[in-house]
Amino acid sequence: NAGVTQTPKFRILKIGQSMTLQCAQDMNHNYMYWYRQDPGMGLKLIYYSVGAGITDKGEVPNGYNVSRSTTEDFPLRLELAAPSQTSVYFCASRETGVPDTEAFFGQGTRLTVV
């Protein structure tokens, strides 16, 4: 009954370091999303994918990269971490792109860049 699993839960990075935030879902969902939430703000879409091998930019893609080689996994890559990327990152998945189908969110990864 895992749903959407994100790892790690917490991470501190130094400026200029790189890391990959992992996201895996076991519901066979085609649609997957990465959001970031800054303090006092709503969630902003970084990247999304409508199926394996297909990704597209969201509202705030700069500084990030994604890949989708399998249906289950949708990792988010930060190449050169900057303090502006300090945020809580949420991965989500849904069965279809129909708006009223429920999107399931992971518990989030809290990233601090110092």
Add this chain to the structure above:
Amino acid sequence: DQQVKQNSPSLSVQEGRISILNCDYTNSMFDYFLWYKKYPAEGPTFLISISSIKDKNEDGRFTVFLNKSAKHLSLHIVPSQPGDSAVYFCAASAGQGGKLIFGQGTELSVKP
């Protein structure tokens, strides 16, 4: 440019009373609106949605109202319970891919 706005960062309500959370939007192309609830250290969870062709949707204690002419929607919780204390996000969807545009959130506190 904030396309979905929740202008009240917080709301405090007495248990048993009605909670009304408001949301405004600017993009008339939005075709679905959703409310998500978020507890600390957890991801958001879906609460209720409404299509742009409707003006009301009800699910138990939760009702969402949509006023398209005013580009405004609201979530009513009746009666409010302490377990409803959480951050509530309004979200809107338009176009392909099921992308959601979120508001800033309103933190609801229901006091016993």
